[in-house]
Amino acid sequence: MAMEDLYHEIILDHYKSPRHRGPELEGAQVHVHHSNPLCGDELDLRLRVDEADAVDGIAYDGEGCSISMASASAMAEAVMGRDIADAEDLAEAFRLMMHGEGLKREDDMLDGVAFQGVAQFPVRVKCALLGWMALRDAIETYRGGAAGSRVTHDDV
Amino acid sequence: MVDASALRKDFPVLERVVHGRHLVYLDSAATSQKPRMVLDAMHRYYEESNSNVHRGVHALAEEATEAYESARGKVARFVGADPRGVVFTKNATEAFNLLAYSFARHRLGEGDILLSTEMEHHANLVPWQVVQPEAGYELRYVPVTPDGELDREAFDEIVATGRVKLFTVTAMSNVVGTINPVAELGAAVRAANEDAIVVVDGAQSVPHLPTDMLALGADALCFSGHKMLGPTGVGVLAATPELLESMPPFLSGGEMITNVTLEGATFNEVPYKFEAGTPPIGEVIGLGAAVDYLDRVGMEGIRRHEVALLESCLPALESVAGLTVHGPSDPARRGAAVSFSISGLHPHDIGTMMDREGVAVRAGHHCAKPLVRSLGSAATTRASFYLYNTPDEIDALVAAIEVTKRFFDV
Numbered sequence: 281m282a283m284e285d286l287y288h289e290i291i292l293d294h295y296k297s298p299r300h301r302g303p304e305l306e307g308a309q310v311h312v313h314h315s316n317p318l319c320g321d322e323l324d325l326r327l328r329v330d331e332a333d334a335v336d337g338i339a340y341d342g343e344g345c346s347i348s349m350a351s352a353s354a355m356a357e358a359v360m361g362r363d364i365a366d367a368e369d370l371a372e373a374f375r376l377m378m379h380g381e382g383l384k385r386e387d388d389m390l391d392g393v394a395f396q397g398v399a400q401f402p403v404r405v406k407c408a409l410l411g412w413m414a415l416r417d418a419i420e421t422y423r424g425g426a427a428g429s430r431v432t433h434d435d436v
Numbered sequence: 437m438v439d440a441s442a443l444r445k446d447f448p449v450l451e452r453v454v455h456g457r458h459l460v461y462l463d464s465a466a467t468s469q470k471p472r473m474v475l476d477a478m479h480r481y482y483e484e485s486n487s488n489v490h491r492g493v494h495a496l497a498e499e500a501t502e503a504y505e506s507a508r509g510k511v512a513r514f515v516g517a518d519p520r521g522v523v524f525t526k527n528a529t530e531a532f533n534l535l536a537y538s539f540a541r542h543r544l545g546e547g548d549i550l551l552s553t554e555m556e557h558h559a560n561l562v563p564w565q566v567v568q569p570e571a572g573y574e575l576r577y578v579p580v581t582p583d584g585e586l587d588r589e590a591f592d593e594i595v596a597t598g599r600v601k602l603f604t605v606t607a608m609s610n611v612v613g614t615i616n617p618v619a620e621l622g623a624a625v626r627a628a629n630e631d632a633i634v635v636v637d638g639a640q641s642v643p644h645l646p647t648d649m650l651a652l653g654a655d656a657l658c659f660s661g662h663k664m665l666g667p668t669g670v671g672v673l674a675a676t677p678e679l680l681e682s683m684p685p686f687l688s689g690g691e692m693i694t695n696v697t698l699e700g701a702t703f704n705e706v707p708y709k710f711e712a713g714t715p716p717i718g719e720v721i722g723l724g725a726a727v728d729y730l731d732r733v734g735m736e737g738i739r740r741h742e743v744a745l746l747e748s749c750l751p752a753l754e755s756v757a758g759l760t761v762h763g764p765s766d767p768a769r770r771g772a773a774v775s776f777s778i779s780g781l782h783p784h785d786i787g788t789m790m791d792r793e794g795v796a797v798r799a800g801h802h803c804a805k806p807l808v809r810s811l812g813s814a815a816t817t818r819a820s821f822y823l824y825n826t827p828d829e830i831d832a833l834v835a836a837i838e839v840t841k842r843f844f845d846v
Contacts, residue, residue: 283789283792283843286788287785287843292844318800319783319784319799319800319801319815320800320801320805320808320814320815321784321814322814343813343814344782344784344814345782345783345784345785346782346785346844347784347785401788403788404784404788407784
């Protein structure tokens with residue numbers, strides 16, 4: 281395993297030039313806060329869903345390692361404009377990829393697929409999942425009609 | 437002076453090759469490596485004398501009891517405690533829980549202050565928090581200054597209330613290395629309230645500094661075996677026998693009783709009252725061998741060795757552009773746990789990259805979230821040294837940091 285498997289060029293690019301990163305999102309209906317208690321990574325995710333149940337706006341912010349922040353950035357790009365059920369399905373595909381349980385919808389993941397190599401570094405899998413698990417939680421929260429914020433510590 | 441290069445031969449694991457490189461182990465504050473003598477002592481016990489202690493009249497039972505109790509004596513001497521005050525627990529965390537449940541819960545109440553500090557490991561924070569609602573005491577914390585020292589003014593203010601009934605403090609920070617003036621602080625607490633007791637977290641200090649409970653002014657001292665060359669699974673609560681005698685048992689069951697009827701039980705004398713069930717006999721014997729090893733090398737020499745390492749490590753780290761070392765800059769005022777931050781780099785990325793260079797460091801909040809927060813971050817990278825570390829390993833640390841910086845282009 282080379283360092284380049286973990287820190288793929290695409291990952292470093294998202295880390296240095298984050299997409300959809302920001303402390304606020306106008307018109308957001310949901311805001312969730314996730315943390316990884318083991319390493320102290322923190323992530324805020326805001327989501328705006330349109331009338332057709334599609335992701336109309338997404339913003340993440342937080343403090344964490346390059347893997348967690350870059351993964352959130354790639355996730356935001358990949359789910360923007362998608363139907364929320366479809367986004368959830370994509371999150372599940374990403375989770376399975378990180379656990380080495382198969383590769384599905386790799387084209388839809390866009391840059392997310394670059395995180396495949398992280399699966400070889402078990403202690404860093406949680407980092408890559410942080411943004412995606414926050415997304416899943418945000419969608420669930422949106423469906424439940426609870427627009428507030430929640431703190432969750434049980435990231436897979 | 438400690439000859440670290442010679443001592444290294446006693447530690448089999450230090451021969452490891454990791455990712456194709458010689459292991460540079462700089463994580464002794466998390467757990468220390470074990471010398472062959474400790475492994476042999478445990479092995480010998482299981483091969484030759486394995487038996488339960490304090491019962492049975494056969495030869496093996498006597499040998500096991502003798503080895504177990506002789507380890508208690510060694511540990512007691514090592515920290516200047518009365519052997520009757522040495523309780524073997526599972527780890528330092530359990531020792532704190534014992535004090536929280538058997539002392540704080542019963543002896544502190546409304547109007548009393550339990551004073552801890554923001555510098556503490558979670559082991560010396562959470563048990564007091566958990567017991568607090570039931571006991572009703574007020575839980576206060578001494579803040580930490582930006583340079584990683586306890587805020588003396590704030591401490592004096594809280595102590596001046598005369599309501600501090602229990603003061604608990606780490607002798608050496610596991611994150612920033614600060615050596616606290618425990619004796620002086622404890623004396624101030626007692627001067628304001630003669631009933632107060634002083635609890636000291638020795639998990640980092642006992643393995644690295646000569647320790648004497650009397651000199652520390654500690655009523656109780658909690659530490660773990662595995663950070664001082666011993667095995668995991670054994671920790672120590674060293675306390676005055678009077679304090680232990682005044683407390684009800686924590687865990688109950690076998691070993692800790694003198695008589696049991698269906699209606700109730702009478703409890704054994706200290707320290708056995710606090711050692712319910714079959715104790716970790718092999719581990720205690722291993723800890724006794726670890727104490728022998730540390731005694732033979734000499735704690736004064738170990739401390740001097742670590743100060744010498746700090747004298748070259750701190751300037752070497754500070755010369756790295758963008759790197760900030762947390763905690764006191766004077767080696768005389770700190771231990772060999774060195775936390776640092778590098779601007780633009782996350783500790784986990786640093787830790788992963790350094791691991792590939794064969795350098796084992798810790799990245800994260802080090803089980804001291806309030807302290808790490810007060811340093812203005814969620815995590816730091818920590819390199820920690822012990823008697824087997826050499827100046828070469830400081831060079832390897834700095835070289836690995838440079839590789840990491842180049843990789844991430846910062």
